Amino acid sequence: MASIANTEQRAATVDPRIERTRRVVRQAALDELGEAGYGSFTIESVAARAGVGKSTIYRHWPDKLALIADAFEASHETMVPDTQTGTARERTERLVRHVAEVAVDSTFSRCIPALIEGATRDPRLREFHHRYSAERRHSLVTVIEEGIAGGEFVTDTDVELAATALLGAIFYGRLMAAESFEPGRASDLVSALLRQPAAEQQTAADSQSHQAVPVGTVESPLAELAQAPSQGNEGAPPAWLVFEPAVNEAIRDLHVGQQIIVLTWLDQACRNELRTSPRGDPDRPLLGVFSTRSPNRPNPIGLHRVQILAIAGLRILVNDLEALDGTPILDVKPVLDPAAER
Helix, strand or coil, rough: CHHHCCCCCCCCCCCCCHHHHHHHHHEEEEHHHHCCCCCCCCHHHHHHHHHHCCHHHHHCCCCCHHHHHHHHHHHHHHHHHCCCCCCCHHHHHHHHHHCCCCCCHHHHHHHHHHHHHHCCCHEEEEEEEEHHHHHHCCCCHHHHHHHHHHHCCCCCCHHHHHHHHHHHHHHHHHHCCEEEEEEEHHHHHHHHCCCCHHHHHHHHHHHCCCCCCCCCCECCCCCCCHHHHHHHHHHHHHEEECCCHHHHHHHHHCCCCCCEEEEECCCCCCCCCCCCCCHHHCCCCCCEHHHHCCCCCCCCCEEEEEEEEEEEECEEEEEECCCCCCCEEEEEEEEEHHHHHH
16 A cells, blocks of 8 residues: 555655645645545645646655555654553553544544544555554554563453553444543553552462352341440341342251341441450450451351341241341351250
C-alpha cells in the first residue's frame, strides 16, 4: 500500500505555500469523509471545501483513496502522544487515553463509520484500513511487550489479545454503545486487562487457599454487636439456624433436646487483631487472641454450644446463641461427652 499511504516522497525542504495547501486539502478530505461518507466522497467535493482547483489536488494525489490515506497518516503524525518517557504502564495508559480522546470527539472519530462502510465495498480501502489499524495497534503492542520484559506486567500476558481488548473497549463504546468510553477511565481499563506480577502471585495464592461455603445463616433478634453478650450463657436469646436445602440430608438426624456445637463465621469481626484484653476489659493484661474467646482473630470462627429447642424443616431453633442475625453457619457437630466438653 506504499502507493496509497505515501504518494510522493517528501523533499527535505518543502515550499511553505505548497505544504499549507496540502494541509488544507488533507483537513478538507477528512471533513468531507466524516460528513459525506466514502461513497459520496469525490475529489470535486474536497476541492470545493478546500477552496482549490481539482488539478491542484491531482498534482499531489492520484485518486481519492490516496488522498484519504495520506490525510490519515499525516493526522496521526500530529496527534500521536509521547511513548518514550515514563513506565510501560504509564505509556500504555497514555496511549489508551489518547485513543479514547480521539474516539470521543475528533475528525477521525467522525470518519470511523465511513471507513468501515467503505471498506466493505472497496478492497483497496479495506487493505488500507486494516494496515493502518495494525500499525497503530503495533505501537500499543510494543509498549506492552516492554512492560512484560521490564516486569511491570505478568509474563503470561497475551500481548495481541490485550492490545485488541484495550482498543476494542474504546471502539465498542464509539460504535455500539449509548455513551463513548470515558478517557479518564484509561487507567482502570489498563489495570483490568494487564495484571502486575504481584497480582499474579496473589491470584496463585488465592487458588491454593481453602474456601469454606456456609451451610446456612442465623436468624436472631440480635442485630447489633452491642446487643450481643460475650458468651451464650450470659443472656443470649433463642435463635433459628436456617439451613440451605442442599444440606437437608445432613441435618435430618438431629433431634429436639440434643446439644450441638454450631460453628459460625463471625463476619463482623476484626481479622488483623492478634492481641487483646480478655472480655474487652482494659484493666486486664493483653493476651494473644488464641488464648482468648475474642471474636476478633485471623480466622473469626465462632464456637457455640447450644441445645435444640424445636425443628421445622430446614429451620432449627436453639437456645443461648450470641451470634448476630445473618451470621453465616459453617458447620454443626454433636456434643459427644457433655461433661468432658464443658
